[in-house]
Amino acid sequence: MINAQAANTNSRIKSPLACLAVNSLKQVTQRRFSTAANQYVTHAHVQKQAAIDLIKLIELDASTKHKHCVDLGAGPLVNTEELQGIYKQVIAMDLSLTMLKNSAVTAPRICADMDNLPFQQNSIDVVFSNFAMQWSANFEMLMHSLYSALKPGGQAYISTVVEGSLHEIKTAFAALDSHSHINNFLSSDNINQSVKKAGFIVNNAAEVIYTDEFTSPLKAISSIKAIGATSQNKATQRPGLLTKSALQKVCAAYPLINNQAHVSYHVVLLSLEKAKI
Ligand SMILES: C[S@@+](CC[C@H](N)C(=O)[O-])C[C@H]1O[C@@H](n2cnc3c(N)ncnc32)[C@H](O)[C@@H]1O
Structure with missing residues (x-):
């Protein structure tokens, strides 16, 4: 499973051992997603909706069913399975081995870090990445390496979480302290600039707000943990667990709409293309 095992994908992959060494921040992300793997599907409603919208952007033509697609941050x-219905082969890649193992779907899997892409230059037809690239340590660099890994005329379909997301969680925790309780997300301008700098042709770009609704602030806060998306900002993070009274304070400050606790995600959806030579 780890070592890019599918024989017919090997020509695309740089190293036969694709499960790369990752730094400590990556290990935290890896651990959180691995812990969340079992319950991920039950909680990932917003992610599913974004995936539906992203799949709608896929451009179909006579050559599509002959193409190989890498699902980056596949969870x-x-x-x-849906991508397998479109492309000849889908290779699932994720930082978390537990995520990759937590599926009965038959597909080649690579455990690797998107910030150290294990693919040869000009080797990939299509990259699909839903709700994962916000975890990149350097989105601009990722766009450059993605551009390089794609074949001329190759396509990338990306949804990534941007600034403005989880503002309800931010507001609630502001009642407690000045520590950061959510990740810092790039702005949609940052994303668009990085994509263009890398050389991509932008066929489609849209910003959509997806909202999950919960019957209580506690359920809303827990939902972030259930999908493995708790804060990574070590420097500004609040040390230790929340006490019961601190949690009560946060829940009391959670903004409600019609008695529902919303969790909103601002997401940029992109359809990109590498120029044909
Ligand atoms: C929110 S989940 C999205 C899963 C799936 N794409 C979906 O549509 O539901 C984000 C995934 O990105 C993975 N991930 C986070 N950082 C990564 C990295 N540096 N390289 C590869 N995958 C990463 C996580 O392990 C997790 O499975």
Whole structure:
């Protein structure tokens, strides 16, 4: 499973051992997603909706069914079967081995870091990445390496979470302290600039707000943990667990709409193309 095992994908992959060494921040992300793997599908409603919208952007032509697609940050292969209905082969890649293992879908899997892409230059037809690239340590660099890994005329379909997301959680925790309780997300301008700098042709770009609704602030806060998306900002993070009274304070400050606790995600959806030579 780890070592890019599918024989017919080997020509695309740089190293036979694709499960790369990752730094400590990556290990935290890896651990959180691995812990969340079992319950991920039950909680990932917003992610599913974004995937549906992203799949709608896929441009179909006579050559599509002959193409190989890499699902980057595939999680427990939630979109793989649908992509298999479109492309000849789908290779699922994720930082978390537990996520990759947590699926009955038959597909080649690579455990690797998107910030150290294990693919040869000009080797990939299509990259699909839903709700994962916000975890990249350097989105601009990722766009450059993605551009390089794609074949001329190659396509990338990306949804990524941007600034403005989880503002309800931010507001609630502001009642407690000045620590950061959510990740810092790039702005949609940052994303668009990086994409253009890398050389991509932008066929489609849209910003959509997806909202999950919960019957209580506690359920809303827990939902972030259930999908493995708790804060990574070590420097500004609040040390230790919340006490019961601190949690009560946060819940009391959670903004409600019609008695529902919303969790909103601002997401940029992109359809990109590498120029044909
Ligand atoms: C929110 S889940 C999205 C899963 C799936 N794409 C979906 O549509 O539901 C984000 C995934 O990105 C993975 N991930 C986070 N950082 C990564 C990295 N640096 N390289 C590869 N995958 C990463 C996580 O392990 C997790 O499975």
